[in-house]
Amino acid sequence: MTARRNARTIRRRSAIAAALGTALALTAACSGGAEDAGQASDAREAALVQSPQKPAGTPFWVDPNSPAAQQVKQWRQSGRASDAEVLRRIADQPFAVWPAGDEPGWQIRAARDGAAKTNSTMVLVAYNIPHRDCGQHSAGGAHSEAFYRQWIGAFADNIEDKKAIVVLEPDALPHVADGCTPAEYHEQRFRLISEAVARLKKQPNTKVYLDAGNPDWIRNPGDLAQPLWRSGIAQADGFALNVANFQPTAENIAYGRKLSALVGNKHFVIDTSRNGNGPLPGRGGEAWCNPPGRALGAAPTTKTGDKLADAFLWIKRPGESDGECRGGPPAGKWWPDYALGLARNTK
Structure with a gap:
């Protein structure tokens, strides 16, 4: 962690294949021959589209085999029925899929096929930009421009003509605006994100939202306007x-309206997954990392009450760790105790 990582500018990202609850099987599949890997991938996809379900009032796909859903089942079997019932506040809701690794296709196919069974919209996060997260805890990403183009092409291809929302490259543009990403990478970043928008928009039913941080990070929305324009916001559906993060919905709406006016009146979506109690009071230390006492926010919906806010989404998967702080596991790992706390604190 560098000195510039603080509660305002850096948050953890789920950058692992836990996005679909069974992604740890990927390692085993990759270690065998091509035939074994294909069979393992088919098995994973088949498992992920079992038991289609969708809570009333949401158009988004619910993963029936998410870590939360698996935890509910385990607790019921082990006699923790009351905890299992509380955790359903997470398990029964739709949240985003973060395809990870060099081959995103199988995870998107699983979400695509599951969503098709309930005529739902899948929510996806593309998070593989080169020089990701300024070389910090979620560092990594594609090793070259050419590979990123190949990866985003596979990402888009596997959506096919199904309904999808794609949140494009969390942190990438805010890290340009706050100076965390070195200047020598800025032009490459604008170029690749702009190309990614164009590629994803070739899919007929895909909406694309560029990540634009939060109102407690880049406090002057004008600092994000130029990076968004340079990165293809004109062709995108809006920004995320x-x-x-944990900033209140009302503050995000107010900020989003100001930013929208600077980028052609584009619409936006808001991650409400963990903002029910707002952020942890105080701005020092690791207020962003697994803060105690937080709660789930508004359930995913397109009924936001604001004409510019297209949807409230659970983009961060509630219950997955922000990082190894406050007793938590590595970033992106499922942490049942923290998940239960979020659910219990929810009014």
């Missing part, structure tokens, strides 16, 4: 706010 509060990804993996």
Whole structure:
């Protein structure tokens, strides 16, 4: 962690294949021959589209085999029925899929096929930009421009003509605006994100939202306007706010309206997955990392009450760790105790 990582500018990202609850099987599949890997991938996809379900009032796909859903089943079997019932506040809701690794296709196919069974919209996060997260805890990403183009092409291809929302590259543009990403990478970043928008928009039923941080990070929305324009916001459907953060919905809406006026009146979506109690009071230390006492926010919906806010989404998967702080596991790992706390604190 560098000195510039603080509660305002850096948040953890789920950058692992836990996005679909069974992604740890990927390692085993990759270690065998091509035939074994294909069979393992088919098995994973088949498992992920079992038991289609969708809560009333949401158009988004619910993963029936998410870590939360698996935890509910385990607790019921082990006699923790009351905890299992509380955790259903997470398990029964739709949240985003973060395809990870060099081959995103199988995870998107699983979400695509599951969503098709309930005529739902899948929510996806593309998070593989080169020089990701300024080389910090969620560092990584594609090793070259050419590979990123190949990866985003596979990402888009596997959506096919199904309904999808794609949140494009969390942190990438805010890290340009706050100076965390070195200047020598800025032009490459604008170029690749702009190309990614164009590629994803070739899919007929895909909406694309560029990540634009949160109102407690880049406090002057004008600092994001030029990076968004340079990165293809004109061709995108809008921008995303509060990804993996805790800022109140009303503050995000106010900020989103100001930013929208600077980028052609584009619409936006807001991550409400963990903002039910707002952020942890105080701005020092690791207020962003697994803060105690937080709660789930508004359930995913397109009924936001604001004409510019297209949807409230659970982009960060509630219950997955922000990082190894406050007793938590590595970033992106399922943490049942923290998940239960979020659910219990929810009014």
